[in-house]
Amino acid sequence: xxxxxLPLPKTPPPTPSRRVRDMAVIVGLLxxxxxxxxxxxxxxxxxxxxxxxxxxxxxxxxxxxxxxxANYLLxxxxxxxxxxxxxxxxxxxxxxxxxxxxxxxVVTPGRVGELVRxxxxxRETGWSFERTAPLALVDRxxxxxxxxxxxxGAISLAATGVRGAVPVTLLALAAAVVATRPAILTAxxxxxxxxxxxxxxxxxxxxxxxxxxxxxxxxxxxxxxxGLGIAGWFAEGYAFHxxxxxxxxxxxxxxxxxxxxxxxxxxxLTGAPGGVGGAEAAMIALLSLDGIPMEVSVPAxxxxxxxxxxxxxxxxxxxxxFAERHxxxxxxxxxxx
Numbered sequence: 629x630x631x632x633x634l635p636l637p638k639t640p641p642p643t644p645s646r647r648v649r650d651m652a653v654i655v656g657l658l659x660x661x662x663x664x665x666x667x668x669x670x671x672x673x674x675x676x677x678x679x680x681x682x683x684x685x686x687x688x689x690x691x692x693x694x695x696x697x698a699n700y701l702l703x704x705x706x707x708x709x710x711x712x713x714x715x716x717x718x719x720x721x722x723x724x725x726x727x728x729x730x731x732x733x734v735v736t737p738g739r740v741g742e743l744v745r746x747x748x749x750x751r752e753t754g755w756s757f758e759r760t761a762p763l764a765l766v767d768r769x770x771x772x773x774x775x776x777x778x779x780x781g782a783i784s785l786a787a788t789g790v791r792g793a794v795p796v797t798l799l800a801l802a803a804a805v806v807a808t809r810p811a812i813l814t815a816x817x818x819x820x821x822x823x824x825x826x827x828x829x830x831x832x833x834x835x836x837x838x839x840x841x842x843x844x845x846x847x848x849x850x851x852x853x854x855g856l857g858i859a860g861w862f863a864e865g866y867a868f869h870x871x872x873x874x875x876x877x878x879x880x881x882x883x884x885x886x887x888x889x890x891x892x893x894x895x896x897l898t899g900a901p902g903g904v905g906g907a908e909a910a911m912i913a914l915l916s917l918d919g920i921p922m923e924v925s926v927p928a929x930x931x932x933x934x935x936x937x938x939x940x941x942x943x944x945x946x947x948x949x950f951a952e953r954h955x956x957x958x959x960x961x962x963x964x965x
Contacts, residue, residue, distance in 0.1 A: 681927045688874055692935040695867035700940060702860035704728060706770065706853050710763050713843055716753060722954075729951030731944025734937065748951055752958030766844045766853075772893075773850075774857025778865070779889040785882035865889055868932050875928055877920045887914045888932070908933060 701724075708723040718726075730745045749760045776798075844850065865885030872884055879887075891914065895907025908929050915925035 681931065684871075684874060684931070688870075689931075689935070692867045692871060692931070693939055695863045695870075696936050696939050697943075698863040699860035699936075700728060700731070700943065702856045702863070703767075703771070706856040706860075707763075707767055709852060709856070710766055710770075710844065710849075713849055714760070714763055715843075716749065716755065716760070716763075718749070718753065722752070725947060725951045725954065728943055729947040731940040732948040734941050734944060748955040751955040752962075754962050762844070770850070770853045770857050771861075774854050775861055775889050775893055777854065778858050778861050779886060779893070782865070782882045782886035782889065861889060864936055867935065868928075871928055871932055872920075872924075875924050877915075877924045877928070879915075879918055879920070883918065887911060887918075890914065907937075 704724045704727040705720075707727040708718075708720050711718050711723050726745045726748050729748070733744055743764060746757050746760045746764060749755055749763075750757065844853075862885065865888045866881070868888040869878075869881045869884035872878055888911070891907045891911035894910040895905070911929045911932075912922070912925045915928065916922065920928075
């Protein structure tokens, strides 16, 4: 049996070449995102697209960013709630620093780079990866559940449906259930291990992490977490609703939220870094199916993605150095004890 407290090898600090490579990936993704949207804008007509963007005032952009920030802070509070539920003796500022700093890795494939939060926790608390892994897992599962419930509610209230929304909603809910049920997840990990027959140490640690999820399986843990998650994602969906109204394409609050949440989930299911490409394509397609012309749907998609995904990346890049510095100080303090 593997001990849950078995220490992992220390993660070497990122080398200059690795930092350059990570930055090149981020810049490359941003360039692809911008190039794709510029291509769509060119196809629909530069003048129309530019005119739509020019209609927005600075205060409107500030409102969009404020609503996105509300989402991040609410989900940061949920991260803090989960951390304390797990037994970590970490403060609210500390947990917010970890959560927001992790957004610097939001454009890594599958967002696996956000596991840097586990490294910071290990340095500051001494907890090994398998002890803190349930925190990352339940946070992601809570996001899926909150978005699925919000999507389902929005669809039920919208005058017309969103094509493909029901399968995506059910898939997100199923993933959330599996990721928060220790018995189901442990059985699934064991099955994969038996099929592969490799890396017994890794699968042993994964099973130990899965068993720790029982701290989050009760209503006392999941209901507050779902409330924070739904409120956070509603804020960004409401921002999309406001944006469409400002651009003269008001399709109703429920429909706007449904399209925004569905596109975000669909982009995430592609596995592409930050859902780039998939989310934008789904959003433009759904708006077009709802009768919104391309000269409106393209700039609306560009603006909402900049004020959500790329705003989160900017926050993460700003907080990351502070989180890294504090974690190293915490590591030194632990070693001095």
